[in-house]
Amino acid sequence: MNALLWPLGAAALYWGVPYLVWQWWGLGVVQRGLGSARPELGLTFDDGPDPRTTPAVLDALAEAGVRATFFVLGSRAERHPELIARLVDEGHELALHGWRHRHGWVRWPGEAYADVVRGAQELERLTGAPPRFFRPPHGAWTWAQRAAVRRLGLTPVHWTVEAHDWHPALGPEDVVRRVAERSHPGDVVVLHDAGPGGKTTAAALPGLLEELSARGFQPKPLGELRGLRRGRGRDLPKRAWAATVDRYFDRAYGVEELNYAAHSVFRVAKGPFPGPALELADGSRIEPGAPAAELHLHSERMARAGEAGSLTAFRFFKKSIPDLARALRERPHLGDVQVFWGVSLFQEILEPVGFRTVELPPARRRFLGAYMHFLHRLYGGTPLKRVWPKLVYIDRTTLLERYG
Ligand SMILES: [Zn+2]
Numbered sequence: 001m002n003a004l005l006w007p008l009g010a011a012a013l014y015w016g017v018p019y020l021v022w023q024w025w026g027l028g029v030v031q032r033g034l035g036s037a038r039p040e041l042g043l044t045f046d047d048g049p050d051p052r053t054t055p056a057v058l059d060a061l062a063e064a065g066v067r068a069t070f071f072v073l074g075s076r077a078e079r080h081p082e083l084i085a086r087l088v089d090e091g092h093e094l095a096l097h098g099w100r101h102r103h104g105w106v107r108w109p110g111e112a113y114a115d116v117v118r119g120a121q122e123l124e125r126l127t128g129a130p131p132r133f134f135r136p137p138h139g140a141w142t143w144a145q146r147a148a149v150r151r152l153g154l155t156p157v158h159w160t161v162e163a164h165d166w167h168p169a170l171g172p173e174d175v176v177r178r179v180a181e182r183s184h185p186g187d188v189v190v191l192h193d194a195g196p197g198g199k200t201t202a203a204a205l206p207g208l209l210e211e212l213s214a215r216g217f218q219p220k221p222l223g224e225l226r227g228l229r230r231g232r233g234r235d236l237p238k239r240a241w242a243a244t245v246d247r248y249f250d251r252a253y254g255v256e257e258l259n260y261a262a263h264s265v266f267r268v269a270k271g272p273f274p275g276p277a278l279e280l281a282d283g284s285r286i287e288p289g290a291p292a293a294e295l296h297l298h299s300e301r302m303a304r305a306g307e308a309g310s311l312t313a314f315r316f317f318k319k320s321i322p323d324l325a326r327a328l329r330e331r332p333h334l335g336d337v338q339v340f341w342g343v344s345l346f347q348e349i350l351e352p353v354g355f356r357t358v359e360l361p362p363a364r365r366r367f368l369g370a371y372m373h374f375l376h377r378l379y380g381g382t383p384l385k386r387v388w389p390k391l392v393y394i395d396r397t398t399l400l401e402r403y404g
Contacts, residue, residue, distance in 0.1 A: 015105055018141035022156065025239075026231035029156045030133070033186035033225040034235070034380075039262030040226060041212065042188035043068040043219035044159065045201070046097055046135065049076055049083035053198030060205035062090060064213070069222040070193065071097035071135045071157075074119030077126055084126050093221035095133035096120055096154065104136055109144035116148035133157045133222060135190075155230075157222065159190040165204065166197035172204035180211045181260045184301065186227060189219075216262035238300075238378050246299070255296050258323040265301050265320045266340075268293040268327065273339060278358065280395050286339045293327075293334060295342030295392075302346065303381030314349045321353055321394075325403040328396055341393040345372050345384055350392050354402050358391040365389060 022029050033040060048054045049072055061068060070087055072094065077084050088094060099119040104112050116134065124130045134154040136145050141156075149156050161182045165175050179189055191201045212219055222228065249255070253269040275288030286292070305313040327334045344350060347357045360368065368389050376384060 014109075014143055018143060018146060022141045022146070023139055023158065025236060026158055027233060027236075028230050029158050030188075030222070030228055030230055031158045032160045032188050033227040034229060038226055039185045039216045039218055041183055041185075041217050041219045042222040042225040042228070043191075044071060044095075044135075044157075044188060044222060045069070045191050045193040046071045047076075047101060047195055047198065048072050048193040049080045049087065050194035050198055051080055051083065052194075053202045054080075054083050054087075054193045056202035057193040057198070057205055058086060058090060058092075060202070060209065061092070063206065064209040066209055066219050067091045067093070067221050068219065069093040069095050069133065071095045071133070072123070073097050073101055074099040074122035076194070078122055081126055084123075088127055093133075093223050094123060094127060094131060095135065095157070095222070096123055096131040097135055098137055101137045103138050104140045104142040104145050107142075107144075109142065112142055112144040113148045116145055116154075117152065120152050120154065135159075157188070160187040161189040163189060163191045163197075163201065163204075165191050165200040166195065168196070170200065172200055172207065175200055175204040176208045176211055179208055180215060181257075183212070183215075183217060183260075183262075184298075185217075185262055185304070186225070188222065188225070215260055238380065241378055242300070250296075253294070253296075258327050259320070261319075263301075263316050263319040264323060265298045265305070265316050266323055267296045267298065268324075268334070268340065269296060270334060270337065273341065276358070278339065278341075278356070278393055278395075281356075281398065286393075286395060290338045291336045292339045292341060293337045295340055295344075297342070297344065297346075299375050299379045303376055303379035306346075306376075306381050306384070310349060313346060314352070317346070317349055317353050321399070322403045324394070325399045328399065329404070337396060339393050339395045340399070341391060343368050343372070343389045344392045345369075345376065345387050345389050347390045347392055354398055355392045355394045358393070360389065360391055 021027050045057060045068060048070055070092055096119050099115045120131055132155055134149055135157040139158055161179060163175050163179050164170055192198045193201060255267050255269045257267050270293045273286060273288055273290045273292035277288060278286040305316045324340055328337060351357060365388050372389050
């Protein structure tokens with residue numbers, strides 16, 4: 001029995017701990033730009049260079065005037081130095097993906113260590129400068145790679161948005177939709193410029209860059225992403241909350257996105273208005289039970305916008321309100337909605353853009369206030385002093401008149 005326990009324990013330490021701590025929790029690993037309300041995305045490409053697909057990727061980037069980060073393999077860089085030269089010439093950032101593309105878990109420790117070192121040496125030989133970032137094949141870590149990263153002074157990197165361009169069932173349009181609908185300001189997107197993913201991405205990229213730009217995003221190289229830093233222990237509660245409680249509520253209430261633009265803060269869930277009866281500007285009333293939709297703000301975006309100043313938060317709301325008017329016109333199941341309502345700490349910013357507010361009953365105000373301040377802090381917002389939540393609402397006539 002003991003004879004079995006030792007190797008099992010050693011395997012758990014060698015693979016399990018790096019998987020949990022670096023790949024899953026992202027502690028000490030760069031995963032995204034944090035604390036920025038700017039609509040920037042880190043655009044990254046893995047596995048190249050490949051003469052069959054990398055040139056098309058570079059052409060599409062040049063055409064759109066976008067620069068990105070390429071996590072290249074040392075062995076492929078050695079075979080195609082002209083592509084590395086072009087990549088650097090065109091202002092892209094060169095980063096390391098290893099020497100050969102093999103999952104760290106199926107390599108001997110010495111081999112996994114040497115792979116990182118050899119890849120880094122090759123990039124330095126080709127460009128005269130050592131790489132700054134390293135992302136292992138498949139994002140999978142072992143202690144050996146970690147030791148190499150430490151010795152070479154590399155910054156370990158993961159991603160937040162995976163394009164799945166390597167998936168045989170996904171075509172270029174699917175990749176465009178997938179990336180555009182999953183991206184939030186500060187995210188790091190991973191695509192490929194080699195292999196099956198490279199083919200799909202080369203075809204998808206012109207459309208993807210156009211779509212991201214239409215949604216207000218600015219893709220850039222990782223090294224230029226604002227607020228880029230390694231994951232810390234105190235990022236974990238927010239991530240755990242977003243992955244469990246937030247996701248549960250979104251499903252349970254049928255919360256839907258209205259727009260995937262970088263500034264969008266409103267999401268809605270349709271349901272009868274719970275009351276109390278609301279006064280409208282023209283003297284008419286919204287009674288309890290009327291067709292309505294509850295507003296759910298993007299907590300993280302609002303916290304960041306609030307941090308950047310109330311002007312930024314105001315701008316986010318102002319840009320997002322037309323999404324509500326558009327939903328009334330274009331989404332049949334929301335077509336009969338009489339009022340959009342919610343409970344918010346941001347009432348002072350919402351009033352100037354057309355919302356009306358109502359005080360909540362004291363008990364509800366205290367309970368929701370505590371909850372909303374907790375969420376705001378959890379998502380990294382600075383404390384909002386002496387602000388109580390209010391019921392905020394905007395009716396369909398006002399919306400269609402002002403923003404239709
Ligand atoms: Zn890869």
